[in-house]
Amino acid sequence: MAAMRSRPVQILLVEDSPGDVRLTQEVLKDATIASELHVAGDGQEALELLRGDDGFSERPRPDLILLDLNLPRMNGHEVLRELRADPELCRIPVIMLTTSSSAADVESSYALGANCFITKPIDFGCFTEVVRAIEQFWLRIVCLPSTA
Amino acid sequence: MPPSSPPHLLLVEDNAGDVRLTKEALKDAEWDVELDIANDGEMALERLRTGPRPDLVLLDLNLPRCDGREVLEIVKVDPELCTIPIIVLTTSNSPQDIEACYARRANCYLVKPLDLDAFGELMRAIRAFWFGVVRLP
Numbered sequence: 445m446a447a448m449r450s451r452p453v454q455i456l457l458v459e460d461s462p463g464d465v466r467l468t469q470e471v472l473k474d475a476t477i478a479s480e481l482h483v484a485g486d487g488q489e490a491l492e493l494l495r496g497d498d499g500f501s502e503r504p505r506p507d508l509i510l511l512d513l514n515l516p517r518m519n520g521h522e523v524l525r526e527l528r529a530d531p532e533l534c535r536i537p538v539i540m541l542t543t544s545s546s547a548a549d550v551e552s553s554y555a556l557g558a559n560c561f562i563t564k565p566i567d568f569g570c571f572t573e574v575v576r577a578i579e580q581f582w583l584r585i586v587c588l589p590s591t592a
Numbered sequence: 593m594p595p596s597s598p599p600h601l602l603l604v605e606d607n608a609g610d611v612r613l614t615k616e617a618l619k620d621a622e623w624d625v626e627l628d629i630a631n632d633g634e635m636a637l638e639r640l641r642t643g644p645r646p647d648l649v650l651l652d653l654n655l656p657r658c659d660g661r662e663v664l665e666i667v668k669v670d671p672e673l674c675t676i677p678i679i680v681l682t683t684s685n686s687p688q689d690i691e692a693c694y695a696r697r698a699n700c701y702l703v704k705p706l707d708l709d710a711f712g713e714l715m716r717a718i719r720a721f722w723f724g725v726v727r728l729p
Binding site for chain 2: 489528532535536537545550551553555557559561562572574577578580581582585586587588589590
């Protein structure tokens, strides 16, 4: 089981849809494991946040990243490629969370080093279930790298 | 996703007791899988290169010949094999091991429970997430 944490799990959600952001926030707020959700609306913003180029460098580095594929400015695959090539960021687990279910997107995501690939259900209730499943598996069971 | 044929798992584990415990845990979780076993890292690499492609690998860390970290290092840069999800399943919970595995692109890191009930629960969790929520390559 995952070790006890002294601080809430830091999650970075890279997502341009405000509806999905709100839904994810609500599910995580009700979860038993305390977490803090940071949001980046596009790929460029995500990298700036992660690299501390945004003037908030005191912010703790995320323990987990939820990454959409279709994003403005820089898409999910490009973000993933940058993360995996960065010695400071390469260990952070990345969960692809996207509306895409194309086999090509699945393959290329795993090849680029995504930790897992989840197709976002369109149905509201199913989406909630998926976020809950991520919380249950990744926050309660998995050992995450200690990024503090 | 509807279940079709049972998923194919490759268990990389050198300890006979742990192999038995894993099988018991799968039974306890009522999870019907096709389980292939490699007793060391070299054997795991050979299975991956020549055998049927597993849907998921459960990888112990401390193994004879080629250990789990080396297996990750080799598999995750091999263009033919790198997309196969590898779950590290080990008794170690040392931050160094956890860091080293994620740096070598382990898909996730789980600590092996010591008792059967908890192990069965873990198998249920792996099944629910990796075969219920995730889209595998």
